[in-house]
Amino acid sequence: MSEKTHRRGFVGKTAAWTAASLAAGWSLPATAASDAEGAAPAAEALPSPLPRGKIKNLEVSRLLLGGNLLTHYTHSRDLRYVYQLAREYNTDEKILQTLAVAEANGINTLIIHYVPHALEILQEHRRRGGKMQWITCTAHAMVSGGLDAFKQQIDALVAAGTNALYISGVEGDHACGFMNDISAPEAEERVGAPRIELLAQALEYAKKFGLPVGIGGHRMGVVEDCEKAGLDNDFYMVTFHHLKYPTAKLNFDSRWCARSEELAALMQNVRKPWIAFKVMAAGTIPPQSAFRYAFENGADFIVAGMFDFEIAQDAALAAQIIAETQNRSRPWCA
Incomplete structure (x- = not known):
């Protein structure tokens, strides 16, 4: 049997x-x-088509394709060979195939950092008739190079054809004083003075292009600070996953959301769209458990890094879970 x-x-x-x-x-x-x-x-x-929601004027599938695998950046703890494996598998042509498979399964948007070669591949996808939308952020430019470097990369992303922008999670964390390693026991401690005015300046610059603009973070304190300051971002991009998996306590590239229940409670009172990322804790939580937890506890969209052979099953799973979680405590905000 x-x-x-x-x-x-x-x-x-x-x-x-x-x-x-x-x-x-x-x-x-x-x-x-x-x-x-x-x-x-x-x-x-x-399965039936994957449901969508709106962020400002952009219609987005509730399951988004994560860009880390496509840029060969995998959070794989101390398994260093996985980085090389991803690079060998996801050739330029394989990435183009992956984008096509994602579109065929109802995923119309991907999330990706500023990586010039990756943007060239995305542009080639469009030249071939692809319609995949991009929500992009800088390569943490504001942390390494300040506001001027941030502006330069935002300019490049807009020129390349992005459909939306967001301030990266690392940038959001640092601007709010969260500089400890995200997987460390003291991840939630502020070790620097919040610089909300810097976030406000970055947000103002990004919004001048007329695209949806979000703010990212790996700590719930980022959302708290932005809401308290009344920043006019169009969405949040915040890590979210449960802690019911063995490596959550290893404190080594295996935990991205230390206070998931508190974050879910906080987001109950936030009416801006919420894109949850790292929902599988970088591959440690199975999609069935990860997707259900995120959608049932308030996320409007989720991001999943997927190889081409995983997409059809994950898209069908997401559509099924969404259909089963319409009566959740946080209303759909997109």
Whole structure:
């Protein structure tokens, strides 16, 4: 019985992945196409379209594609070979295929940092007819180079064709005085003086382009400070995940949200759209648990770093969980 169940699950996933691949406009090897055709009669129907919400005037799928894997940056604790593995697998052409598969499965937006070569690949995707939207941030320029460096990278992102901008989580953290390592026991301690005026200046500059602009953070204190100051950001991009996994206590690139219950309570009173990221704690929490926790506890959108072969299943899972969590305590704010 277990062998039959395993095979049925495999066939269903293969058929869904194949259908998404064909819809995206790229072909399969003859043997794979033949196998998929043979399995088609037994496969389940593809899921309904992935729901969307609006951030200002931008319509965004509630599941977004995370950009770290596409820029070969993986949070993999001390497994250093994983960085090289991601780089070898996600070639430029594979990234283009991944974007196409994501679109075919209803994901219309990705989140990515300022990486010039990655932007070139995204532009090539558009030249090939792709419609993927970009929500981008600087490569933490405000921390390393100050406001002038931030402005330069924002200019470059707008010129490249971004659809929305946000102040990165590292920039938001530092401007609010949170400079300790995010996974350290003292992550939530302020060790520097908050510089809300710096955030306000950065926000003002980014908003002059007329695009949606958000503020990112890895600590709930960033949201508290911004709300208290009355900053006019269009959305928040904040880490959010539960702590029910073994490596949460290792304090080594394995925890991104130390006070998840308190953050959920805080966001109850925030009516700006909330994009939750690191919902799987960099791959340590399974999607089923991570997605449900984020959506049930108030996130309007979630970001997931996904390889191409994971997208169809994750998109279907997100759509199912969203359909089951309409009556949540925090209303949908987008």
